[in-house]
Amino acid sequence: MNGLPRICVSKGVQPGPLELQGSQARHLAGARRLRDGDAFLVFAGDGLEYPARVENVSHDRVIATVYDSVRQEPPPTPEVEVWCANVRVKRMEWAIEKCVEAGVNVFRPINTEHSARGKELSLGRHDRWRRIAVEAAEQCGRLYLPVITPVLSFEETLKGWTGTLVIAHQEGRPWFDITAKLPKHAPLAVAVGPEGGFSTVEIEAATQAGALVASLGPNTLRTETAAVVAVALARS
Ligand code: SAM
Numbered sequence: 001m002n003g004l005p006r007i008c009v010s011k012g013v014q015p016g017p018l019e020l021q022g023s024q025a026r027h028l029a030g031a032r033r034l035r036d037g038d039a040f041l042v043f044a045g046d047g048l049e050y051p052a053r054v055e056n057v058s059h060d061r062v063i064a065t066v067y068d069s070v071r072q073e074p075p076p077t078p079e080v081e082v083w084c085a086n087v088r089v090k091r092m093e094w095a096i097e098k099c100v101e102a103g104v105n106v107f108r109p110i111n112t113e114h115s116a117r118g119k120e121l122s123l124g125r126h127d128r129w130r131r132i133a134v135e136a137a138e139q140c141g142r143l144y145l146p147v148i149t150p151v152l153s154f155e156e157t158l159k160g161w162t163g164t165l166v167i168a169h170q171e172g173r174p175w176f177d178i179t180a181k182l183p184k185h186a187p188l189a190v191a192v193g194p195e196g197g198f199s200t201v202e203i204e205a206a207t208q209a210g211a212l213v214a215s216l217g218p219n220t221l222r223t224e225t226a227a228v229v230a231v232a233l234a235r236s
Pocket of ligand 1: 167168169170171191192193194195196197198214215216217218219220221222223226
């Protein structure tokens, strides 16, 4: 990364004039102190990144020119999902930010037998999760935006999954023993349980559906730490 500010323009980017308003303009003008003539980068989450230059800046409006794309990447493989038990608000937000930095494609918050938090998740909370994910994508340089799904139960999530699933469990087999044998390009999901862990019923249902059970190391990690470690291992 070259340290230039990066802005995600989710409606799409093309070379030519660009106007940014609201929080994005305030971020560039205020926090990043961009002035007329300064350079920044824009992307839309489709694998392309464009250089841009500020033409005119006020505290809540930035007019810029976008130039031809100079960076392009194919989507990373394999597609990596993390199913993360819905833990306390701040920890969940931390997990989303760090999993996005570590390269998760899809972050699925799940309710499990031992975690019933947030069944009636407000739209505001989900919007905030998405904002955190976009900001993390801007900061870490990735070119594809992650998907943050609404909260579903572990059972429902399991029913809808057709790829490879690994249950993160301290008593599981060593991570690289099992993942070394997995197909390199097939979608991979790792499920991480709540403070109380997955129930035996949940682990059994998952293994009957073909899931593997893997350890992330000798120590007991908090849910949010386990989620980030799992994504980093899966991405590696
Ligand atoms: N006492 C709980 C148990 O029996 O599983 C510990 C739960 S831990 C705080 C929360 C979740 O993080 C676990 O359900 C598991 O998915 C994951 N986790 C934590 N440490 C792990 C490790 N060393 N290996 C694999 N998964 C781990």
